[in-house]
Amino acid sequence: MPSQPAKRARRRNAKWTDTPFADEVPRLLAERGMSVRALAREASVSQPHLSRVLRRADYKTPSLELCRSVAKALDLPEDYFPEFREAVVSRHVEEDAGFRDRVYSQILRSARN
Secondary structure (H helix, E strand, O other): OOHHHHHHHHHOOOHHHHHHHHHHHHHHHHHOOOHHHHHHHHHHHOOHHHHHHHHHHHHHOOOOOHHHHHHHHHHHHHHHHHHHHHHHHHHHHHHHHHHHHHHHHHHHHHHHH
8 A cells, every 4th residue: 555645646746637537447447456346435436336437338427526536536636537627617617607708709719710
């Protein structure tokens, strides 16, 4: 088991990933020699739900909360997975009309270039 300073150093040095949750988690589990069941237990989430999300069954996608819990259980920054970052942006767009309009204007400008 890594020491607390080693865990903190790994978390500080972890980068965001652009790899989707359902593709990245199996890679991370293999890297750590960890099972889905063990991850679900560590993340305090339902193992059947986590398995469905990883299989993309029934159009299941990871929620912000699931991404956060799994990242924490794997000793990664909470915003490691792209779905977490997308959910944060979506919430801000939904809650702040001014932000929504600024983002939209920026997208339009980028599309014209």
